[in-house]
Amino acid sequence: MKTYPVTSKTGITRLAKRGVYDEATIHSILDEALFCTLAFVREGEAFQIPTGFCRIDNYLYVHGSVGSFYMRELAANKLKVCIAVTLMDGLVLARSAFHHSVNYRSVVTFSQAEKVEDRDELYRALEVFTNKMQPGRWDDIRKPNAGEWKATMVLKFKIEEASAKIRTGPPIDDMEDYDLPIWAGVVPLKLERQTYEADPKLKEGISIPSYLS
């Protein structure tokens, strides 16, 4: 099993048994998350940007406008970043307030910004990102033209250090609380896709793509 090293930055100190370092688990959480938060230091203070992203091999990719202040700042200074994602899997309702919890899978990574200059890599990042958001979409749509490529910046972040933190399962109460007449259990949470809403400007006669129906 391939694992990320446990470092002073990624070692889970609190509830260490929830810490996970294997690459396959970390990658699967990153691949399921539809957005991340990207944190960096500006003038001595922490900033965060919520943004879409995708993963290819051991890199995370983020794209934006060449006019984006923070994208330019990250690219120009090859800033160090901390990128995090969280998936909420359930509310854990214990008998005691103290043992209430949530089931979740989170990943925190440390990395450094690099601007993607290679055209093939740029194209591939956009394709993977688009198909991550909606599998099957890329082959269906009008691809970027020269002007659009010029307006798009892609940054990549090699995952240098990473850890996941995971909680699963029912509540764990104190022994003496199991006799209390209090309901306990888990309310699972799921980010679900609802029925699509066609663009009001959609021309008649265009059918729903198979990947949506």
Add this chain to the structure above:
Amino acid sequence: MKTYPVTSKTGITRLAKRGVYDEATIHSILDEALFCTLAFVREGEAFQIPTGFCRIDNYLYVHGSVGSFYMRELAANKLKVCIAVTLMDGLVLARSAFHHSVNYRSVVTFSQAEKVEDRDELYRALEVFTNKMQPGRWDDIRKPNAGEWKATMVLKFKIEEASAKIRTGPPIDDMEDYDLPIWAGVVPLKLERQTYEADPKLKEGISIPSYLS
């Protein structure tokens, strides 16, 4: 309408029309979000912690163990923090790759850590937090005992600067693309509660609370 000031840290520079500064909107996004990411600077680098939180008036509250390294660090040094939340509302499928987007509501706030010492405020923060995760839950459960209170640290963060960024509605394509035979629209997303799962150790004869059924 009460608004947060537009500052050098919170002014939305990219797609400025998506920037929102009114307090009611910002508070409603914070109240709907089940977790936030809390970013701060440690040894010159940005760190992030995903964590549950709640809002009371103009403060965000986070709780954790008194043994938590980062909680103690925030409290001891009254660190500056950036706290962010994001709600994903939909995938925006345009005719062109370039105009693909997401509907979302995000908030980024800037603040400073303060340890809550007042017992009533501490109690209230835990009550509001618990009822935010599961409305109605607090009155049902065993309240913290003296030892549990001793083990719990609560931090508060006055929202000093904040901005929201919001996208809604259908895709906006380039004029000439509306004639393409490509389906376009929105796939709404919703974090949904699934059917509850009773604790396998639940004693017989305990009925589901009304707020869950």
